[in-house]
Amino acid sequence: MLAFCDDIILKIGEDLSDKGKILLSATCSSLNRLKFKFIYHDEINIYEIENLPYFDNFKFVRTSWNPVKYPKNVTHLSYGFQFNEKIKSRLPSTITHLMFGTWFDCSLQGIIPNSVTHxxxxxxxxxxxxxxxxxxxxxxTFGDNFNRSIRGNIPKSVTHLVFGIFFNQSVEDSIPNSVTHLIFGMYFNKSINNCIPDSVTHLTFGDNFNQPIGGHIPDSVIHLTFGKYFNQPIENAIPKSVTQLFFGNKFNQSICDNIPSSVNYLKFGHCFQHSAKKTPSSVSSLIMSSSYQKHLRKSIPSTIERVEFWIL
Structure with missing residues (x-):
């Protein structure tokens, strides 16, 4: 009967925060033993728990040094802001989520276990x-300072790939066809000819990107975002698969017959001053800058359900 009651309380505990589990186990002596059975999921600094008898029950730990040991059930490991030491031994094979802090910049050869997915x-x-x-x-996800060649180094398991601010390397033959979500950082401005695999559905470019895109964006892309300085012609360049299309502040090219009929959400930036009259009827939401100077009734089709203006 007691075991049955324990099972019920442990099940209830799954919906509690770690603090809530400790408070529950402290309500009476008969429940105190459950703190040794609860699994704790909230992030906590490892030094706060290293001497606890239920140390191994913690799933998400943060550390600012090389610990002597890790909890046996740890799945999430986060290194602190100032941690910048060579990791002394291979990490536990239970870890699935691994995050490095701001200052970490050491070699990782032979360190990361095969269990890591994030x-x-x-x-x-x-x-x-x-x-x-x-x-x-x-x-x-790479940090802002990363700017190294990735050719042959991104595994075919990766589906979500994010680059930071300073990455500006060629990605030709570098991105595997497993990637569905691809984000480039602010300074990326390389040719994308034969670079974007046809697995990508969500594609975002950073502010500095201003390269020709004709024939370079695959038909798999449904969400397409350009950054601040993109201002290239888009004739026959936007795939017919795209449903959401965002242009940055500097874009000011003709869109006449260049927005596919698949698009339902369309956004322009501060400099756009061309007529939007030829916007396809599929577009239900149109976002424009308050600096747009065309006569609205003559420049925006009546099929659009919602027009929003953003103010600088």
Whole structure:
């Protein structure tokens, strides 16, 4: 009967915060034993728990140094803001989510276990990644300072790939056809000819990107976002798969017959001053700058259900 009651309370505990679990177990002596059975999911600094008898029950730990040991059940490991030491031993094979802090910039050769699926680097990391990223990582995020060649180093397991501010390397033959969500940072401004695989559905370019795109964006893309300085002709350049299309502040090219009929959400930036009359009837939401100077009734089709103006 007691075991049955424990099971019920442990099940209830799954919906509680870690603090709530501790408070519940402290309500009476008979429940106190449950704190040794609860699994704790909230992020906590490892030094706060290293001497607890239920140390191994913690799933998400943060550390600012090389710990002597990790909880046996740890799945999420986050290194603190100032951590910048070579990791002394291979990390536990239970870890699925690994995050490095702002200042970390050390070699990772032979360190990251194959269990990791989500890998995020901090601002300072800028080391070669040859043979460093395990073949099971699905979500890979680089920090702002990373600016190294990635050719042959992004595993075919990756579906979500994010680059930081300073990345500006060629990505030709570098992005695997497993990637569905691809984000480039502010300074990326390289040719994308034969670079974007036809697996990508969500594609975002940073502010500095201003390269020709004709024939370079695959028909798989449904969400397409350009940054501040993009101002290239788009004739026959936007795939017919795109449903949401965002242009940055400097874009001021003709869109006449250049927006596919698949688009339902369309946004223009501050400099756009061309007529939007030829916007396809599929567009239900149109976002424009308050600086738009065309006569609205003559420049915007009546089929659009909602027009919004954003103010600088």
């Amino acid at each position: 890998l995020k680097f901090g601002y300072s990391f800028d080391r070669p990644i040859d043979n460093c990223i395990p073949g099971y990582v699905t979500h890979l």
